[in-house]
Amino acid sequence: MLFKFAVSIAYATLPGAVVLPALADEIDFKNHLQHADVVLMPGWENQNVGNAAPLHPKIVAWGEDAVWGTAERKRNAQKYRAMGVNLIAANVWMLTATKEKLAQSQALQDASCRDIAGDKLIPPWLDDGQSYWGCTNQAAFRAQLRQRVRDGMLAGANLLHLDDHLGTVAATAHGGCFCDACMEGFNHWLAQNISPAQLKALGVRELVHFSYRDYLHDLGVKTRADYLARQANLPLQQEYLQFQRAAINDFVQELKTLAEKNHGSYVPLGINAWNLVPSQLANAHLADYFSNEIKHYGVEASHPPFAYKLADALGKPVFATAAGEGWSHINHRKQTQRVRQWLAMSYVFGHQFMYAFKQWAFDPERGTNWYEPTIEEYAPVTDFVTQHSDLFNDYEALAPVALLYNAVAERSDEQPLRRYVEQWHRESLQFRLLAAGDNVLKTRLKPGDIAGLAFVCRIDNSELVNQQNAVFEAWQKAGKAGKCDALPQPENYRIAVRDRNQKDLPGVWALARVHNSRPPVVHLLNQNFDDRGAPQQPHSEITVALPSPLLGRVSAVHLHRPQRSSVTLNVLTTPQGPQVTVPELEYWAVLQLQR
Numbered sequence: 001m002l003f004k005f006a007v008s009i010a011y012a013t014l015p016g017a018v019v020l021p022a023l024a025d026e027i028d029f030k031n032h033l034q035h036a037d038v039v040l041m042p043g044w045e046n047q048n049v050g051n052a053a054p055l056h057p058k059i060v061a062w063g064e065d066a067v068w069g070t071a072e073r074k075r076n077a078q079k080y081r082a083m084g085v086n087l088i089a090a091n092v093w094m095l096t097a098t099k100e101k102l103a104q105s106q107a108l109q110d111a112s113c114r115d116i117a118g119d120k121l122i123p124p125w126l127d128d129g130q131s132y133w134g135c136t137n138q139a140a141f142r143a144q145l146r147q148r149v150r151d152g153m154l155a156g157a158n159l160l161h162l163d164d165h166l167g168t169v170a171a172t173a174h175g176g177c178f179c180d181a182c183m184e185g186f187n188h189w190l191a192q193n194i195s196p197a198q199l200k201a202l203g204v205r206e207l208v209h210f211s212y213r214d215y216l217h218d219l220g221v222k223t224r225a226d227y228l229a230r231q232a233n234l235p236l237q238q239e240y241l242q243f244q245r246a247a248i249n250d251f252v253q254e255l256k257t258l259a260e261k262n263h264g265s266y267v268p269l270g271i272n273a274w275n276l277v278p279s280q281l282a283n284a285h286l287a288d289y290f291s292n293e294i295k296h297y298g299v300e301a302s303h304p305p306f307a308y309k310l311a312d313a314l315g316k317p318v319f320a321t322a323a324g325e326g327w328s329h330i331n332h333r334k335q336t337q338r339v340r341q342w343l344a345m346s347y348v349f350g351h352q353f354m355y356a357f358k359q360w361a362f363d364p365e366r367g368t369n370w371y372e373p374t375i376e377e378y379a380p381v382t383d384f385v386t387q388h389s390d391l392f393n394d395y396e397a398l399a400p401v402a403l404l405y406n407a408v409a410e411r412s413d414e415q416p417l418r419r420y421v422e423q424w425h426r427e428s429l430q431f432r433l434l435a436a437g438d439n440v441l442k443t444r445l446k447p448g449d450i451a452g453l454a455f456v457c458r459i460d461n462s463e464l465v466n467q468q469n470a471v472f473e474a475w476q477k478a479g480k481a482g483k484c485d486a487l488p489q490p491e492n493y494r495i496a497v498r499d500r501n502q503k504d505l506p507g508v509w510a511l512a513r514v515h516n517s518r519p520p521v522v523h524l525l526n527q528n529f530d531d532r533g534a535p536q537q538p539h540s541e542i543t544v545a546l547p548s549p550l551l552g553r554v555s556a557v558h559l560h561r562p563q564r565s566s567v568t569l570n571v572l573t574t575p576q577g578p579q580v581t582v583p584e585l586e587y588w589a590v591l592q593l594q595r
């Protein structure tokens with residue numbers, strides 16, 4: 001993120017008006033963000049508006065839902081503004097019209113996704129029995145989404161958050177959508193993208209009377225179960241997915257344009273790209289930020305760190321929340337400390353976690369439930385971040401080397417790179433990801449991406465699409481890229497963390513962040529979790545190496561921890577270089593280096 005060009009905004013002073021900054025473009029939006037900002041995630045605004053002021057929030061990133069009336073959202077926006085919030089999102093849920101709206105409108109009920117047998121789809125995580133999966137290719141469903149965007153902007157929002165941003169694309173994994181609108185749209189797409197000869201080879205003689213639904217029926221695909229079982233190998237299925245992705249991308253672009261027309265200036269777009277898995281990134285190129293569900297519970301070492309690193313590679317900030325199932329476990333077991341570690345982790349990686357006072361939780365055993373934390377649960381982290389904002393703002397990850405993310409290889413269920421990233425964190429290697437996209441993810445490797453990097457390594461042999469192979473091969477010829485086992489001297493990129501017996505502590509991660517005019521900081525994150533819900537096992541007498549080639553000269557180190565007074569540590573000079581001993585680590589500590 002670039003903050004150095006931050007601009008001052010003149011706010012209008014009309015009494016009662018909610019005046020938020022008019023943003024010029026994506027860069028201007030990023031200029032309004034600081035790493036230490038406190039970010040809210042309302043969906044249930046009254047709880048946030050009543051409770052959030054002591055946290056000094058700056059951003060409402062998920063946003064106010066149209067389930068609230070425009071007048072009430074305007075009032076809430078005024079209250080947020082009075083707290084110092086200057087970026088407020090309107091939340092538009094792309095998946096269902098909600099049971100309240102559906103109950104009032106037969107047209108919306110009819111605009112649901114249909115499976116191959118013609119039955120309506122119900123999202124498996126909605127257990128009210130009255131919510132259907134709306135089809136984003138149907139006119140009535142689109143009309144109410146457009147209205148929600150207009151309403152959100154009129155209520156004073158200056159960001160747009162799309163939840164379930166893939167609409168009907170996501171329904172394909174659940175047996176949809178074979179409604180008439182989708183069939184008609186697919187025919188149109190086929191006519192424009194597939195030659196008559198190719199169609200004929202697939203058994204499609206003409207498109208005027210063609211129905212993909214009937215075509216699959218003729219192949220014996222009659223039920224939702226048939227379709228899901230055979231989906232991967234059905235003819236025209238890849239083309240069908242391409243059509244669905246193209247359709248939603250066009251519609252998301254239309255909604256963004258509509259928001260900007262109603263707001264009168266640039267409206268940054270946020271999407272909830274579940275775990276940042278490859279299939280969720282089909283319209284990431286349209287998004288300015290991820291306001292995102294990321295699985296945390298039980299996968300703290302793998303999922304959130306990978307998502308944060310990938311978001312860095314895509315150049316977009318993450319405002320995170322955990323998945324519904326994780327919140328349900330937290331709710332059931334009252335694991336406050338675990339939540340604080342999640343919050344800390346987001347800041348350690350240079351992103352933010354969204355604070356909520358009424359958090360949706362769901363697991364198959366308990367169904368829908370609500371996690372309703374008090375402000376005391378959040379305060380130790382927000383106080384720490386706010387009081388030490390100079391340790392966060394304008395710092396970026398120290399990354400002398402990079403791992404290559406190849407979207408093609410990551411499409412397998414294995415997601416092999418995620419395991420690799422976790423291993424590098426366990427070794428406290430300092431690195432970043434470089435993303436090579438494919439026909440879904442639009443990001444492309446560029447020759448200049450090598451700047452500042454000693455080496456780029458990859459773990460797979462898959463082809464890189466769209467001339468990206470040539471970029472990588474040029475780096476390889478220059479001796480700056482190759483397989484990971486060819487990474488020269490990995491020790492040079494490591495900040496070793498050891499116990500008092502000098503044994504490595506892979507459960508404590510060291511992540512250095514650098515600033516263009518201040519010495520680096522090194523975050524220590526305790527990733528040793530006890531699945532029974534106890535706080536992480538604290539560590540004492542941890543030695544942290546501070547290698548000069550990575551971190552520069554160090555004369556003193558200040559140790560900062562939540563709810564503890566800051567102390568200065570002695571820097572010990574050893575044959576391996578400078579090191580410090582941290583007397584005790586609970587879940588998070590920051591070492592502030594001094595020259």
Ligand SMILES: [Zn+2]
Nearest residue numbers: 135177179182
């Ligand atoms: Zn449909």
